[in-house]
Amino acid sequence: MLSVRPPSVDSILRAVGDRAGGRDRAAVVAVARSVVAGERGRISSGSRPRSAAELGEAVLATLSDLDGPQAALAAGHTAAAAKSADAGLTPVINATGVLLHTNLGRAAWPAAAIEAARLAASEPSMLELDPETGRRGRRFSAVEDEVMALTGAEAALVTNNNAAAVALAVALAGRGGVAVSRGEAVEIGGGVRIPEIVRRAGAKLVEVGTTNRTRVADFEAVLADGTARVVLRVHPSNFAQTGFVESPDPAELAAAAHRHGAIVIDDLGSGALLDTARFGLAHEPMPSERLQAGADLVTFSGDKLVGGPQAGIIAGRAGLVDKLRRDPLARAMRPDKVILAALAATLRLYRAGVAQAEVPIWRHVCTPAAALAERANRLAKATGGRSTRLDSTVGGGSLPGQTLPSWGIALDGSGAQRLLARLRTGRTAVVGRIVDDAVVLDLRTVEPADDDRLAEAIRAALAG
Numbered sequence: 001m002l003s004v005r006p007p008s009v010d011s012i013l014r015a016v017g018d019r020a021g022g023r024d025r026a027a028v029v030a031v032a033r034s035v036v037a038g039e040r041g042r043i044s045s046g047s048r049p050r051s052a053a054e055l056g057e058a059v060l061a062t063l064s065d066l067d068g069p070q071a072a073l074a075a076g077h078t079a080a081a082a083k084s085a086d087a088g089l090t091p092v093i094n095a096t097g098v099l100l101h102t103n104l105g106r107a108a109w110p111a112a113a114i115e116a117a118r119l120a121a122s123e124p125s126m127l128e129l130d131p132e133t134g135r136r137g138r139r140f141s142a143v144e145d146e147v148m149a150l151t152g153a154e155a156a157l158v159t160n161n162n163a164a165a166v167a168l169a170v171a172l173a174g175r176g177g178v179a180v181s182r183g184e185a186v187e188i189g190g191g192v193r194i195p196e197i198v199r200r201a202g203a204k205l206v207e208v209g210t211t212n213r214t215r216v217a218d219f220e221a222v223l224a225d226g227t228a229r230v231v232l233r234v235h236p237s238n239f240a241q242t243g244f245v246e247s248p249d250p251a252e253l254a255a256a257a258h259r260h261g262a263i264v265i266d267d268l269g270s271g272a273l274l275d276t277a278r279f280g281l282a283h284e285p286m287p288s289e290r291l292q293a294g295a296d297l298v299t300f301s302g303d304k305l306v307g308g309p310q311a312g313i314i315a316g317r318a319g320l321v322d323k324l325r326r327d328p329l330a331r332a333m334r335p336d337k338v339i340l341a342a343l344a345a346t347l348r349l350y351r352a353g354v355a356q357a358e359v360p361i362w363r364h365v366c367t368p369a370a371a372l373a374e375r376a377n378r379l380a381k382a383t384g385g386r387s388t389r390l391d392s393t394v395g396g397g398s399l400p401g402q403t404l405p406s407w408g409i410a411l412d413g414s415g416a417q418r419l420l421a422r423l424r425t426g427r428t429a430v431v432g433r434i435v436d437d438a439v440v441l442d443l444r445t446v447e448p449a450d451d452d453r454l455a456e457a458i459r460a461a462l463a464g
Contacts, residue, residue: 005449006039007052009091010428010456015056023063031062033091037118040111092429093450093457097406097442099364100304100396104431107307107396108360110349113342117309120341127337143313143340146347150273151287151298153315157324158302158340162269163192164333165299165312166232168324169265173203176229179222179262181214181248182207183241184234188269188397194234203230213246216256223260231257233295235269235285237397250285254294263296263320270398271300271313273350279365281394281402287315296320302339304396307359308346309339364444365394365404372407372443375451379443383458385409390435392444406444410435411458422461430457 009032020028035058043049050058092104100106109117119125147156159165170178178198185207187193198205206228209218222228231253254264272284284305287298297320302311312333314324324330335343349358356362376387388410391403411419416434423430423439432441446454 004043004049005447006036006043006049007055008450008453009033009036010453011052012036012055012059015052016059017056019060020063028059028063032059035059035062037114040114043111090429092424092431093454094445095408095430095432095441095443095454097390097392097408097433097440097445098395099361099392099445100394100398101431101445102396106310107303109309109342110307110346110358110360112349112358113308113345116341116345117338120337125337125341127340142344143347146344146351147313147315150347150350151315152291153287153298153321154318155321156313156315157321157330158335158343159312159314159330159333160335160339161310162267162271162299162301162312163188163197165314166194166265166267167197167201168327168329168333169297169299169314170198170203170230170232171201171327171329172263172265172320172323173201173228173230175202175204177204177206177222177227178230178232179206179208179219179228180232180234181209181218183209183211183214183245183247184232184236186234186237186239188237194232198232212241212244214248215246216248216252219248219253220256220260223257223262229262231262231264233264233266235267235397236400237269240400250290250293250295254296258294264294266290266295266298268298268300270305270396271302272305272398273347274305274355274362276305276365276399280404281365281399284399287313291316302343302346305361305394305398306346307355307361309335309342311335311339311343360447367444369405369407375443375448376407376409379409379451379455379458382455383409383411384462385411385441385458388440390440390442390444392442404444406442408440408442408444409458411439411441411462413438419461422464423457426457426460426464428453428457430454430461 012032035055039050039055094101094104143158144156147153159168180194185194195205206222208214208222219231257264268285268287268290270284272286277283287300290298297314297316299312299314302308302313314321346359349355356366380387388408390406390408392406393403416437416439419439420432420434423432432439
């Protein structure tokens, strides 16, 4: 199943041409972006996609509606909003080859998630109302049901990100100890460190083993004497150990912890819901696997490899999840209705078996290198660049060191840094990278529908 995307903002602006009546361009661009967002919703609900010309007419109609006593004020607000977007949230074409680029917002949402978020933001919903009884209901029920179905967990809870999920979960230790392998006491993006998360939760960090080798016996030593009440396994995030290394088997560690009355929390970070080994990558632990191996709770991100909005997910034993739900900090860490709606819509795509086609991160992972090579050859002819073989990375702290074969465009010549800057600041912002003194634009992270815009941006940058 292939996703249908609406025409680009640039193509709609070309259809509008000079018929905008001398209005501020920033205001016209802002209206065009709003029309494109609405069109995505129409398409995801099954409506016929409209052409750039038709959407151009919709832009003109919207602009016409602004005319009147409040026209100047409305145009000013719209222009200010567009200027604000350009200052920090400018849409870009990600041609870096990093599928989950943290600086570019990580995962793009599926069309179904975007429409679900739009509806949640624009209409009242049964957020905390049980339609059967008319009484207060569970805020997270829609998402929790999807998580439980996908992972086999007894219960689930959603927080605003995975760091919050880990912090909430380790608080189960109370003032007791949380046993962590020395090799997993890591720092993730933004300077967030596992030891600090444990301490801020009010628990005591208990490091076991060595940096490169940790065994079940190392954990048993601190479990037997009651030093640790919780075992925390941590995803290594942005680094990988090789060589003389060893880590305990998850099932054996869980069995040892349970013999001593301790609980096991497994922080999976990326939260793969599809087997990454199927796509030529190393196997990323899945929530269902770790729960089956005996983990009492698993935590993972709603973005990254899940490919939805930023959120943290806690899944596992009902009694523990219910205890976390009652923690006063759970309210401070909960996401709003828009995130919940988008996350639930994303998870439903997995249950429907269409995630590979509908979730952008997986669509990018699954694209054959041969298809990328064909696109690279076409773009090379259209821009004067040359097609080149590349390697893409997953990024976002997921699958460190793993790459996917890719193809892209190389732009040779002097002044690579200046050319890269012109691409970033052009009418259509493009972010690439420099390899061997050439600007390289990796197509694995570029949607095929954006190829024409990318070609225009390249020609404009080269001409500048």
